Each structure stands twice: as C-alpha cells, then as structure tokens.
Amino acid sequence: MRVTIDEDKCCGYAACLSVAAEIFDLASDNIATVLVEHPDGELRDQARAAAAACPTSAITIAEQE
Numbered sequence: 533m534r535v536t537i538d539e540d541k542c543c544g545y546a547a548c549l550s551v552a553a554e555i556f557d558l559a560s561d562n563i564a565t566v567l568v569e570h571p572d573g574e575l576r577d578q579a580r581a582a583a584a585a586c587p588t589s590a591i592t593i594a595e596q597e
C-alpha cells in the first residue's frame with residue numbers, strides 16, 4: 533500500500549488526522565503530510581478510513597506498492 537496526498541486538493545480540514553493521526557500530520561501551511569507512506573497492519577485500515585473521510589478526496593490509496 534502507498535498513501536499520497538494531492539496538495540492542490542487538500543484544504544486542511546484535518547479529517548485525516550482525526551481518523552489516522554499516526555499516518556497524517558498537518559504542516560504549518562495547513563496542508564496535510566503523510567508520515568507513514570507505506571502503512572502495515574491495522575494502519576492500512578486507518579489509511580483507507582482517512583481517504584474515505586477526506587472531504588476533498590485529496591488522499592489516494594494505491595493498494596499495490
């Protein structure tokens with residue numbers, strides 16, 4: 533799995549942090565950053581939940597590396 537963020541779509545709502553604080557952080561410019569680009573185990577479910585929760589569909593989950 534690979535997690536990426538489209539910075540042009542991210543509006544800093546922080547929904548991803550509330551769902552998966554171990555995977556995402558919010559930079560000082562209010563754009564989310566990916567802390568764990570290749571999550572394992574239960575973090576994968578958190579990554580998928582964060583992508584579903586993002587109001588601007590800025591998070592992409594590639595199931596294949």
Ligand code: SF4
Pocket residue numbers: 537541542543544545546547548549563564585586587588589590591
């Ligand atoms: S939920 Fe989406 S829009 Fe909000 S900070 Fe995370 S990536 Fe950005």
